[in-house]
Structures are given as C-alpha cells and as structure tokens.
Amino acid sequence: MNNWNKQIADMLADGTVALVIGYEEGSTPQKTRPLFCHDAVAAERLVMDGRCTHNLAVYLTKKELLPAEGRIGVVATVNVLKSALQLMQENQIPEGRFLLMAVGPEGKLTELPDAESLRQYIAAHPLPDNPEVAALIEKIDAMSREERWAYWQECLSKCVKCYACRAACPLCYCTRCIVEDNRPQWILPWASTLPNIEWQINRVMHMAGRCTGCGACYAACPLHLPIHLLTKKLTQEINREFGTERPAKGNVLSTFSPDDKENFIH
Amino acid sequence: MDRLIDNPYLPYVMTVERITQEAPGVKTLRLRFKNPEEAENFQFRAGQFAEYSAFGEGECTFCIASPPTRKGYVECTFRQAGRVTSGLSRLEEGQEMGFRGPFGNTFPIEEWKGKNLLFVAGGIALPPMRCVIWNVLDRRKEFGNVTIIYGAKSVADLVYKDELKEWDERPDVQLYTTVDPGGETPDWKGKVGFTPAVLEQVAPSAENTVAIVCGPPVMIKFSFPVLEKLGFRDDAIFTTLENRMKCGIGKCGRCNVGKLYVCKDGPVFTKAQLNGLPPEY
Amino acid sequence: MKNYQIKHSDLDGWLEKIIAAGRRVIAPVTEEGHTDFRPIHSPAEVAADDQVQTIQSAKQAAFPKAETLFSYRKEGTAVSLDQPAPESYLQTVVWRARPCDAAGFTPLSAIFNWDYKDNLYNARLARTTLVAFSCQQADAYCFCTSVGGGPGEKKGCDILVTKLPSGKALVEVCTEKGEALAALAPGLFSEANAVADDSPLFAEKQSALAQLPARFSKEDIRRHLAEAFDSPVWREQSERCLGCGACAFVCPTCACFDIQEDPHGSHGRRIRCWDSCAFALFTQHTSGHNPRPSQATRWRQRILHKFSYMPERLDATGCTGCGRCSRACPVDMNLLEHLTSIAQK
C-alpha cells in the first residue's frame, strides 16, 4: 500500500472525510475508473497515475451520491481541480464541503482545502496543450467552408444522442437541460443530423468561457466523435477576442467590454 | 385510409364533439370516430386506457372516462399540465384528433355482481372511476349499495359537477363529497377534510363490499390503512397505477413495476397484487 | 438448409454481387481507428477482419435510431394520416455481423411481438439479411458463452461464415433469405457437407473459433436476481454511473424507445427514437414524481429487465454477451464483472 493510500485510509477511519472519490484499476490494464471509497479498506484500491483521465468533478454536483454529513475527499488530477474550482466560482459547490487532494510524483498527498489553494496549485501545475487537438483544429481551419460543413455533417450524423458528452462534463450540471424542454422544443429529441448539430452548438455555447478543456466529453463519446474540438476552438476564439483571463465570478458571456470588436456589425 | 400494415402506433381519427370545462385547467373531451366503421367495431371495458394525440404536440395517456354502456363516443378528462395536454386543451369542438386504444386490463365488474361497491377518489382520479360508476348505474339492479367518497383540493377543483349533483340526488347512491381544509366556499354543503379522514368518518361496512380507490399517491397511501381497519381484505381493494408510458402496448419499456407492465397487466391492480410488487410506482 | 464453401479471396467478389444487386449494405468500416457499421458501396470500404466488434450493434437494420411511425396533415378541422409503406424500407444486408449481433434479434423480436405485433419492426426485419462471421477472437468484455451464445453460433443468422484455416470459408445458410444471397454468386460457392457434431468439418470449424469459457450461467443470474431487488449491490455497482445512454444505444437487445412529434406547421410526422432506462426523465411523471428516482434504481431496472423480467415474461434473455455496453461505458461499468459478482453472491 502506498503511503498516500494509508493516509486516506486513516482519514476515512477517523472520520476526517465521510467519502473519498478517486480512481481504481479498470477492466483492462490500460485503464482506470472512478471509485467511491466509503471505508478504509476500499482506500487500498485507490490508484493515481497517467491513466487517470476521468473528470471526477462531475460527481461533486450529484447530491444523491454524496453523504449528507461530513466532508468528501477527492483524489484529483489537475483537470479535476480546474473543474472543481470552476464549480466553486459558479456557486455550485460550497468551498468547505470537499477536500480536494493531489498526489505528487513521489506519492506525496497535497490537501487543497479551499479555492485559493486550488488556484495556486493549478497555476503551479500548468497542463501542456495537446498537440493532436491543436493540429486537428488547424486542419479543419484550413478547409474551405463547404468542406468544414461536410466534415461536421458527416461526423455528427453518427451521433446517437446518448448524451454521454453531457453526462461526463462536470460543468453540464443543469437539472433540466435545454434538450429536455419541450415547450418550446428547441432541439428535436431524436438522433438525426440537424438536431445533433444543434445539440452540439448548444452544448458548446453554454460552455463558452467555462470549459476547462479536460476533454471528458470526447473521452465519454462511445462513437469517438471529436466534439472536444468544438469547445477547444471556442476557447481559442474567446482567448483571442477577450484575453485568457476569466472573470472571477460569472463567465465570459455574462459580462462585456465596451471595446469588444464590432467589425462584423454594420 | 388504407391501412397498409397493421400499425399499432397509427391512431383512429376522432372528432371532438363536446368540450366541458370541469374545473380550472381540467377539461372533458367527448370524441366520436370519424370513420363510422371504426366506431362500429370499437369495444372497450371499464378501466382501460388509451393514447390521445394532439397532432403536432404528441400523445398522452389517460383512462377512458366514459362507460362502455354508452355507445358511439368516448370521453377523456385531463388536467392541462404539459405540452400534449396543452395541445388537447387548445382543440375546439369539431376539430380532429387521434385516439389509440383501448389498452390494458379492466375492472372485474362482472365479478362484483351482487356486491356493495365503495368508490374512493381524489381530485383528477375520478375519471377512471366514473367509467365504472356509470357502468354500474346503467345496470343498477345487478349491484348492492353504491357509496362514493370523492375529495378535491377545493370546491372549484371538483370535476363532473353536474354528475355529482345527479348522483347526490339518486336515492340508490350514497355520495360524500369533501374538499381539503381551506378549499371550501361559504355555501359548501359537503364535507371538509382529507379524503382518507372522511373515509374513516363515513366508515362503510366491509361486509360483501369491494373498494375501488383512485387518487394521488399520498391519498392512496393513507386510504389503504383505513380500509384495512374497516375490515377490507387486500383482494377486495382495487386501484389503478399511472406510470409514465409512451406505446401503451408493452414495448417502450417505461411503465413496468417489477416484471409487470402497467400498460398490459394493469392499470387495474388489487392491493393484494401491489403487496407483491416492488415500489416502482 | 445448405452449406457451402467459398475461398477467403472470393468473399469480396460475393459482397460485390450483393452490392450490385441493389441492396443497402451495412458493414464494419474503420475510421480514425474505430470500427462501426456504416453503409458501404464497395468491398474496399469494409474494415479488415481483425477487430472483435463494431461499436454499435446491428439492431439499427430493423430498429433505426429514428423512424417515422406515421405522418399527418391538417386541413381546417380535419386530419388525414398516412404511414410508411413497408415496400419503401430498403432491402438491407448486414455484412460481417457477429453471432452475438444475430442473437440479439431473438430478444428484439420477442419484445416487438410478445403481445401486440410491431409490424414496422417486423417489416424491416423481413427485409434484412444478416451475414454473420464467426468470431476468431474475443476480448476481455466478451461473454456470449455465459448467456447461451457462442463464437460460432448460428441462431438468428441468415448466413454464418466461418473462415477456416484451410483458406476456405464455411458458409452455413440458415434461412431462405440467406439462400437468396448465396444465389447471387453461384459460381463462387461449392457445396459442403452438413456440419454434424462428429464430422471433420465440425472439428475444423471449432478450431477456427475464439476460445471463451463460460463464466456463469443465465440460470445462476436469474436465481440470484429473484431475491436481489433490495440488495445494496445496485448502489455499489452504479455509483460511478453517469446516467448517459451509451450502454443502451450500443446494445443489440435494448429496445426501449420514445415517441416524439416532428411538426412542420400543418403537417408533420410521429417519430419513434431510441431511449434509455438510464435517463432520469425516462420514467418521470409530469408532476415530477419519479418511480425510479436514483441512478441505482435505474441500473437495477436495466439488469433485472434483461436477466429476470424478460426471461420470465418473454422467454428471452436481454443480453447476448457482446460486451458492447462495457466497451462503450465512459466510466468502465463492466457488465461481465458485475454479473459475475452477482452470480457469486
């Protein structure tokens, strides 16, 4: 047992935390999966390494899974921390409820009890940009408009509307999603090309300036549709137009600057 | 229309013949078959339900509220709540809509011959019972005492007001209407109190009696123990379940309670049956 | 029905004839490293036969993700209805399905016909010919042998092709529809013997199949499930479930659907589309009341429906052991693992 597993087992045993969400070995050696530890024994199963890619922050807003009392520990990757911080900024989770923990390279456990410590940790551990994603976006950007339309039309015609992209995203926490509204029925609820495209446009627009770029939407898609390119592209646009700084409260689209560009408005 | 294949999702086209505003947000539609041949072949029994279409909005499930003893039309009573019920509410007399049915099982009325009948209903749940009540009243001599206890939130929320008056005036029906505390008007002559409490007060005899209970889950929950106290056996208590459904024909996968499909094995269940089912309703 | 042999190298020629006959052919196609069923127009588009399985099942041939139930037209107060003619459904060939795909049509047909007959599904299925290829490999998610299937199982196939080590393929024709497909390329086939249990051909076929020992039996599962409704296992297994519909949509036997409206002013269509019991809104009443209010109760429904209710009511098991749900699950809910743990409780 790693030292950090032992530390977490102790926290569960002495009641410092009522539940710990982390990762365990998955079905195949290539993957891990989320694990809910309710007791010290289960903490032995916790792992943390490069295979841990699920964004566990998605569970932080699911009240039915969380004990009513006590703190909840999360053995988190940087992507999880980023999403958790965003959730705090959007007032979706209270600061003291979760004890986020990062595991360092030598198995050192760092406790990040509040938003400020999260901010500092995230700043100190910048994630490299994924060159594959950047290359794909460049490839699509280089296409003619007609080619881009053909590309996305073909790609999104395959979508089966399982909403795994929505379910896996920590920031898709609406209790009633636009696709479930039927008065009016904004987006037709079955899987076919146009409603699929409209669904993605909605998902992505609602992520504007909020997306932390973790790629959970893409990882969750059973058809491996590159929908993360849409959020990534949007983030690029926002960075270019409005800078990389995000408002501390609210989001890019709930604010404005009188100097925003308007070369497209006549 | 030529039915190319027997398509179980293809509704009958019905004409809205009469619209009655029963209570705020609650309407009864009387529907007649557009095609007389379909009317001729149409049969149903008390307790069965159907799928009602407002074309352009979708389909919705309600019981058939008119009795099978009244031929030539069917009626449904519904509260306007979502997209489809709003669409149905917008229909005007003479307009056409869809109807798919009848589906589900029935109240075993034939087995009730010679017995006393106790109806306990709350709010918008009188419609499934109304079908049985009129069926019974149309064949009044075959049954014993008929007692109806009907409660609603307020006086305005009572449905079938004319029929309630008619039942009240009949010497062969005991009718108790009640409204929740605070729901009464100054000239309200009925009872004030929740339906289970009124049931306890009226205390009908369980002797040779069948109880039919329909209402919101909370009313059913509190009525069952009262009936038990009054001596009703579990197989003498009938109710209907109202799980969400889309197809009505045992395929879409929504309405099952354990291994039973409400749309096929229900909607009518005895309390004895419910005792053996998981609480998925 | 007859058995034939065909050279491996002639399989593409046969497929070409099938395409030339004007059938809609869907077959495994590999794009960006992922293989799934797609409509094809040439044998060259078909993926190399080295993958265990496609992402989605073959059910889409008879149960598309969205289809028209009927259309309506309003004129004044009147409404007229029209419905799809079964003749308009395309004659479809599913090329290189797996035996577990073919097996899925038995429970699907049971659901669509156990009481009322769903003739839309039936008409599509009647126009679908399944050419399954025996599995030469299995992966960590496969468990067909635990639920009554097998890598060389013919049930549900119109034709089962087994590539033999000899360079020939054994073509077992199971139905008239299958025979019609073989008849499109008579020159490519030579007749083969019946595959009796003790024949050399049987032994040769067995030698070409993936080895997959059964891990449990359907009966074990069903026996345990009879007492399991209130078990804590549902919550334990479903804690990480995200409540998406991936498992249901890739499943060869999941048939739960939604009925929706496609209005365009005075005319429109009623649509049937795939739905999933994992969605919270699946059973939610208009009032907000939900008979299956948590992910744990929805996971329980999924397992009980497939392994308890369907066997009891429809005499069919809602699982062919294809493992697609486990492969598709974003959080690695492994059905084989979960069933094994239920069977061992």
Next chain:
Amino acid sequence: MDENKAAFEPRIIAFVCNWCTYAGADLTGTSRIKYATNVEIVRFPCTGRIDFMLLLKAFAAGADGIIVSGCHPNDCHYTSGNFHARRRWIVFRGLLDFLGIDVRRIHYYWVSAAEGAKWAEVVNQTVAEIRELGPYTEYKKVANYIEETEAAHE
C-alpha cells in the same frame, strides 16, 4: 447576375429590438421609403434577448439569410443588452464558421429609431448579397433529413 439568381427571391428573417430597429423600420414605412419585401421581422425587447437558437431555427425553417439588428452601442434601452449581444455574436460566429455554417448569411446591424433610411438600405443590401449567394439549400437538406433507411430519402 445569371438568370437563376435573378429568379431566386431570398427569404430573410430579421430579428430586431423593439426600441431602436423596430422603430426605425416603422419610420422607413411612415417615410414611404420603398425597399425589398423579402424580409420578415421578428420583434424582441432587446438584442440581448435574441437566443442564438433562433438563428439556427430560422435557417432550419427555410431562411436564406438573417438580419440581427438593434440599438447602437450606448443606446440600449436596457443599458447593456446590445453589448452582451455583441459579445455573444462574436463567440457564436466563430463557432458557426468552424462548423462550416455560412456566416455570410447572417448580417448584423445597428439601426436606430431615427434611421429609417438606413433600414431600407440594410435590407436591400442583405437581399442583394443573399441573392448572390443563392438559396441556403445545404442547410435545408440537413433539416429535412431523418434516416437513410427508407427509399424515399435516397
């Protein structure tokens, strides 16, 4: 301009704010300025209230071009609705372009209540440009598509 394009009458949907552009369009009429009749106006309280989905719905319903117009910056009846809208359109345009949706078909304008003549001008200009682009068939094709399993759709 070839014959086909001349015969094509673009269908333009205009989403406008109540306080500036709608009043401006009203002024166009009362000033008896003649302009293209291809436009159908949908009035909103504010450009900030125009959901991006409405633009997509307009295309799906058969629009060949879209006009979005409201108060000039600093003239918003609700102080900042048009600023919020402007920011939303910046982001939205970027996304649509990446998806290959033809952003040349969506025209944004500021038209005040006093600019009746400008309204006539922007409509005429939009109609001319959309006429040049031709009907937006590639979007309509997708809108009416449901499945490839029926012969009728082949």
